[in-house]
Amino acid sequence: MPSVIELGRRAQAASRRLAGAPTPAKNGALLTAADLLLERAGEIGAANAGDLEAAAAGGMAEGPLDRLRLTDSRLESMANGLRTVAALPDPVGEVLDGWRRPNGLEIVRTRVPLGVVAIIYENRPNVTSDAAGLCVKAGNAALLRGSSSALRSNIVVTQVLRDALVKHGLPDDAVILVEDTSYETATEVMQLTDYVDCLIPRGGPALIQSIRDNAKVPVIIDGDGNCHVYVDAAADLDQALKIVVNAKTQRPSVCNAAESLVVHTAVADAFVPRVADVLHAQGVELVGDAESQRRSPYIGVATDDDFGREYSDLKCSVAVVSDLEAAIAHVNHYGTGHTEAIVTRDLEAARRFTHEIDAAAVVVNASTRFTDGEEFGFGAEIGISTQKLHARGPMGLRELTTYKYIVWGEGQVRE
Numbered sequence: 001m002p003s004v005i006e007l008g009r010r011a012q013a014a015s016r017r018l019a020g021a022p023t024p025a026k027n028g029a030l031l032t033a034a035d036l037l038l039e040r041a042g043e044i045g046a047a048n049a050g051d052l053e054a055a056a057a058g059g060m061a062e063g064p065l066d067r068l069r070l071t072d073s074r075l076e077s078m079a080n081g082l083r084t085v086a087a088l089p090d091p092v093g094e095v096l097d098g099w100r101r102p103n104g105l106e107i108v109r110t111r112v113p114l115g116v117v118a119i120i121y122e123n124r125p126n127v128t129s130d131a132a133g134l135c136v137k138a139g140n141a142a143l144l145r146g147s148s149s150a151l152r153s154n155i156v157v158t159q160v161l162r163d164a165l166v167k168h169g170l171p172d173d174a175v176i177l178v179e180d181t182s183y184e185t186a187t188e189v190m191q192l193t194d195y196v197d198c199l200i201p202r203g204g205p206a207l208i209q210s211i212r213d214n215a216k217v218p219v220i221i222d223g224d225g226n227c228h229v230y231v232d233a234a235a236d237l238d239q240a241l242k243i244v245v246n247a248k249t250q251r252p253s254v255c256n257a258a259e260s261l262v263v264h265t266a267v268a269d270a271f272v273p274r275v276a277d278v279l280h281a282q283g284v285e286l287v288g289d290a291e292s293q294r295r296s297p298y299i300g301v302a303t304d305d306d307f308g309r310e311y312s313d314l315k316c317s318v319a320v321v322s323d324l325e326a327a328i329a330h331v332n333h334y335g336t337g338h339t340e341a342i343v344t345r346d347l348e349a350a351r352r353f354t355h356e357i358d359a360a361a362v363v364v365n366a367s368t369r370f371t372d373g374e375e376f377g378f379g380a381e382i383g384i385s386t387q388k389l390h391a392r393g394p395m396g397l398r399e400l401t402t403y404k405y406i407v408w409g410e411g412q413v414r415e
Helices: 004-018 023-039 041-057 062-068 072-087 126-137 148-167 183-190 205-214 237-249 265-281 324-334 347-356
Strands: 095-100 106-113 116-121 141-145 175-177 198-202 227-231 258-264 285-288 299-301 315-321 339-343 361-364 401-408
Touching: 004 116, 004 141, 004 175, 004 183, 023 041, 023 072, 023 126, 023 148, 041 062, 041 072, 041 148, 062 148, 072 126, 116 126, 116 183, 126 141, 126 148, 126 175, 141 183, 148 175, 183 205, 198 205, 227 237, 227 324, 237 258, 237 265, 237 339, 258 265, 258 324, 265 285, 265 315, 315 324, 324 347, 339 347, 347 361
Parallel strands: 116 141, 116 198, 141 175, 227 258, 227 339, 258 315, 285 299, 285 315, 339 361
Antiparallel strands: 095 106, 106 401
C-alpha cells in the first residue's frame, strides 16, 4: 500500500496538471462519472451492502448506518450532483477585479485552484463523489480519506471517478483514496504540509477534536449542527408545525436537521402540546425546560448538555422563552454556528433575528434542511463550514479556489 507521502506527492503532481485543464475536459469527466455511477450501481450496491453488514454486526447505531447506506435514490442523487456541477460556470480563471496604477502597471486579480484538497470523512460514501466532483471542477486534486466502515463503497466509487478522468485525458490521480484507515494514517494526512493545501474534515466531535489537536495543514471546519427552530409570537402556527416536523424528522441523521425547538411564551400554550403530540407520534424523544414540560406530558427533563447537543437522531430539546431577545440569546449560546430558523409573520422580528444570530445560515419561515449545497444551487457541497475564514456555510466551487495577482508591466522598476 503506498505511503501517505507518496499519495500526497502523486496528488500534487496531478493538481498541477489539472489546474490548467480545459473546462470541456473537466465537465466531460464529471458527466462520464455520473453515467458510470449508475451503470455500476450493482457493483457499488454490493460493496455498500458489505459495509452495512459489517457495520451493523459491529453495533453501529441507526443514525450512522443511515449515513452509510447508498440506496438507488442516493446513487441517482450523487450522479445528478455531478451533472449539476458540470453545468456550473468554471470558476478557474475568473477575473475578480483589475486596475491600472499611475506608473502604468496593470494589476489583475484572478481566481485559481487551491491545489490539493484533503477530505477526512466518516461513514458517508456519497461524500466521495460530491467532494471529488467539486474539487475536479475547481481544478484541485482530491485526497480522500474515508472511514473503515465505508471502505468497500469508497473504493468502488473512487475507481468510477478515476476511470472517468482518464477517459477525458485527465490524470487519474486527481482523485486518490487513502485506503489505510488507521488513526495514524489520518494524522499523517493532517500533517502533510508539503503536499496538502487545505484540509476539510466531515465527521463527528471526535474527528473534529482530532483535527484541532493534530492538524498542521490549513483547515476548514465542517462542524456540528445543533440547529434551532424558533417559533415567534407572531408565527403562523400551522406553518410552524410543518416546518418543525420537517426540520426534525425528514432526515434526522444529517447536520442540517433541527435538534432544538424554541417557542415564544405567547404561543407556547397553543403550540407546545400540538407539536409535542405530532413529534411523539413520529418517534421523537423530547426533553425540555420546566415551562415546556408543564405543557406536554411527552417532554422529559433536559440538562444543559441536552440543549447544546447535536443528536443526529429522533431526539429534540424544547425551550420556552419570554421574548425575541431571550430566543436570540438562547440560540447564540447553544448553537454551533450552522443553521438557525425563525417562524414569524413579523418582518421586524425576522430582520432582528437574521441580523443578531451568529450562524452560517439563518432561515426565515422555512426548514433548516435547505442549508445544503444542492439546495443552494451549488450542485453539491464539500461540506458546510461553521467557521468564518475562508469559507462559511455550504462550500461549493468558489470556496475551493483562491486567487492570485497578475501584474503586467512595460519595464517598470521601483525607485
